[in-house]
Amino acid sequence: MKSDVLTSDLQILTGDCRELLPALPPESVQCCVTSPPYWGLRDYDHPSQIGAEPSPVKYVENLVEIFSKVKRILRKDGTLWLNVGDGYARNGGTGNCGPNAIVGNTKKLIQKRNCKVPNCWGLKDRDLMGLPWRVAFALQSDGWIFRSRITWVKKTAMPESVKNRPTNATEEIFLMSKSPTYYYNSDAVRETSGANLRNFWVLGPDTSGNGHPATFPRELARRCILLGSQTSDTILDPFGGSGTTGVVAQELNRRAILIEINPKYTKFSKERIRHDNPKILWL
């Protein structure tokens, strides 16, 4: 662990979540809200990063291992809210044709992915890999109870220069529980009509940039946290990134633990949280 920044209500830990999760107390977290790196897409510039595995099979295995460590820390009535993205198997690509190939630091991994179709699952050139579902089913086999698939409909989709399929403008958020009965406050977020919240959420990107290439919208974290926890509960994000889960947890008077492997991003999170809450006292 390179640094460990604490307030009484917020911990930001720098390191590999596979090493840090075992140090957290069992059944101490109500709700895990997180988005791991998507396989073969962005380069987060760390040798132990998730998402850079040579095969998507290994990626799924790694996520199952990580979320079994999360399960130990989760309370019996706790939930996991997991956002995972998909991708295409490519063969002989130039590195300039992936969905995000020209954005930020994405080139390195996407070039690898575009070079050769992974030898698994019968994948062929241009096959959609179905990774979110493969992860969800693997977690289900590992004991998680798969309670909901929520489709995040993006108000602003990433442009794609494709002419042989529709542009992707959705991602999945999976709700998983540790036990058949679990804490879920259906009154905390409802449709404007007052009806029970539907399983598609139309959300725009946040306008404020924060130096991280793959943040999820604050409203996404807000909904998961409100539905899955009560005031003073602890929220975990083992792939903390720029700290969106922590920022929102603080706004909603929850405690939060964020783990992030790249110290550059833990620095961003601290700056962001300090900016939003200048009175915060770092211990």
Ligand SMILES: C[S@@+](CC[C@H](N)C(=O)[O-])C[C@H]1O[C@@H](n2cnc3c(N)ncnc32)[C@H](O)[C@@H]1O
């Ligand atoms: C998709 S981003 C998360 C973004 C975050 N939801 C936000 O809104 O800022 C995934 C993050 O996981 C981090 N990461 C990758 N492998 C990790 C590991 N083994 N342990 C902890 N963090 C890791 C990456 O550096 C990256 O910042």
